[in-house]
Amino acid sequence: MLDLNKNRIPGHIKKIHLIAVCGTGMGALACMLKDMGYEVTGSDEKIYPPMSDFLAAKGIALMQGFSADNLSYRPDLVVVGNAVRRDNPEAVKMAELGSCFCSMPQALNRFAGDGKSSLIVTGTHGKTTTTSILAWILYKAGLDPSFMIGGITKNFNSNYRIGKGKYFVVEGDEYDTAFFDKGPKFLHFDPLIAILTSIEFDHADIFRDLEHVKETFSRMIEKISPGSSLIVFDRDTNIKSLIRNSSCKIEKYGKNSDSDWKLGSFRVEPPWTFFEVMKKGKAFGSFKTKLIGEHNLLNALSVIAAADNLKVPVDTIHDALETFEGVKRRQEIRGERKGITVMDDFAHHPTAVKETIKAVRPFYPDGRVIAVFEPRTNSSMRKVFQDVYPLSFDKADIVCISKPPLLGKIPFDERFSSEKLVQDLKIMGKDAYFFSNTQAIIDFIVKAGKSGDLVLIMSNGGFENIHERLLAALGAGCGMV
Template sequence: MQNKHIHLIGICGTAMASLAGLLQLKGHHVTGSDDAAYPPMSDLLSSLRIPVAEPFSEENLKPHPDLVIIGNAISRGNVELEYVLDQRIPFTSLAALMHHEFLRGRESLVVAGTHGKTTTTSMLAWIYEVASRQQPELAPSFLIGGVAENFGASFQLREGRPFIIEGDEYDTAFFDKGPKFMHYFPDALILTHVEFDHADIYRDLDQVKTAFKRLVNLVPRRGRIVAYDGAANVSECVARAFCKVERYGFAPDATWRITDLHFAEGQTRWKVQHEGMPFAELALNMAGEHNALNATAAAALAAGQGVSLAAIQEALITFQSVKRRLEVRAVVDGITIIDDFAHHPTAVRETLRALRTAYPGSRLWAVLEPRSNTLRRNVFERELVESLSLADRIVLSGVYRQESIPEQERLHPETVVAGLRQSGKEAVLLANADAIVQAIAPELRSGDVVAILSNGGFEGIYDKLPQALENKALVRS
């Protein structure tokens, strides 16, 4: 594609902002628009000097761009989308453009799954980056649904053949309701977890499994699939693959088996057996069994693609996580504020388990904003009670844009709070971020860990709470 003016509607989505960066590296003139910009993607776009127009308006499309990318959060009725259709401005989706512009002619390495894919994709990209120091042909391009801290970016475009991409199961665009990952045609695939999610587009778990089965069916016979061994849903999805399938996890018969997992002095360490034989001792400066699983999956795929063990070990021990994944946002007066993207009961559980490991003996607070299209619905009320019970104190905010969910489908956060109280937990429902900060800041004490769980901006609570704690410390002094 020759250099063009490309406009992205909904540019502040994690994948859309990353695509904007890739297109700019290709030499295109990139503009975008959104109705709300917030870090880290707003910071990324600002650093790239890619203009973001707010709010949506027909004027943002004048003069007409050569091509418009329609984000999957954009629906009919959006003023810019309606103008594009009326004026017959050429448009496409992120996933389709990725296939035609970036993936063709490269080795497509896709990381998919209901949970863990952003961290695993970041780990895999960093493994290839470290390996490319000795093998330049392995220099990776990548697109990740989050900012990988080792790169300080969510995208990269290099000359090597590997293109590492996070395979999202969410729908592609208003005109293409299939999953984005169906456009990526993997040469090799990691499949982490398969659970019910995205209740706004999937009717039930069977529909979710069907989507992943179709992805598996795209992997050629010469390809490889590295799949988690601890979930029946994953087993079902890979059962009819035409390529080699390698399982990873804790099962005695796993192709890549984890043993001797332990956390000490800020590091998670474990051993990996390959087909029953010792393969490696691995270490990661992160807590959580789920992160050891993610790292093992990345190591397994990389090793099978010819990356050296030395590069894998060096990459994992120097891996710096992903923005908004167990990210320490502030430590004020001995109180640690953690930002995490968890927005599914399983992810909430694993995040809180990891924090219990990393901060033993601390009083753990969970502050949850029901924001995702699944969490705003009542499909996981019981599971949410179980996951949040891992914390000592639990605070739920009001449901984000509750009015946009059909009444009979809405999550009732008061029901979750009641369930937590019945199990003996201290839990409270507060309307918004300001109310939460006002209520909990006086209650926090040195040694506490506060996990703020949301897949959005949460009304700026990540800055408001540390500021309130600093003010409290000043008054006390």
């Protein structure tokens, strides 16, 4: 294994191969390495657009499937994705050859973050949006940041950037690192500033329970240097229990009057939200944004605190928030047909589903919110949240729940039931429906939808291209408004 903690990159590294290259993070890393001048190849089981086209356009040679032959050209370094198992043919061959290898966050930290100060955004919810806002504010401030984010930011039309400035903005993932390193990815960074948005139970495939999740975040907090800052949400009791003995500087943000940063009054005037910010009890500034929902205002507030720590002027922060265009798949409007708006969102955790529906409701006062939910994450396909999900749809007018698409991966006695969720919603008086396939959902909405409605589609996957298929079915040949 290559020691990437040394001060210099070994001079012999020119050719780099990435196993499982088509993941969001690995694909971005491959492009970053290519942009830095390395010869880059990659392999994966499922190579298809848009990631395959994106990588090919960068000149990255892609190999379909995993095979020992993919390492026959003897790359100088192999980067192993966290989805790769120890018995993967390329992992086995890598060991036989004695190849230098590392994990994705190790490579990211050493190659892209070399010599830069890391700014990390962590937490169960809001990481991608919060990281994107921070990167945009630093860019607008002329600080030329580098970044790696778990979603495509619309301002940059990318989830990565290599800048010449001294800051490296990273979405800190609590998921495990690799088969040879079961610790969380965010432990590979030594942040100058870290933002912690929330701690809840998630990732049921790797975490036993909430205490296991808290243990993981506790390790991160303990690792932060005394001279660094940790910016935390003030109303998260799980966070509160972990920061008591922290040696780093703690700043709290949120809604409590005694917090360092407080969200003041706000009002919605679609498409804008106007909000006030208080710093240590005094007025700090007035801002406007197209971000939707109080949870996103709190995400923005955490970034305002971080930006102020970095001496970014208030006027620059104001301009950046006003011009921030959001993140693809986060409350992203995919189109409108016959007065019916179709929105795409990544929400899958019960809290995220609840907050997303609550957030969009005021922006569509003249119509109904039709919530369409596909459970497909390793947590949402398990029954760990079976009794919690019914409480997440209270602000929706109509609820459409699909059959989980990958239930075969989950042990029978651990499986989530979409049918039971619908039954529970009906008992609560909700207008809820179960669908066994995507086409049935489309057919239902075409018949039930009315002008002014919002169709909010929530899934962390492609959902069989439901967005475009629904728009086409609704449009009956009309153009997009």
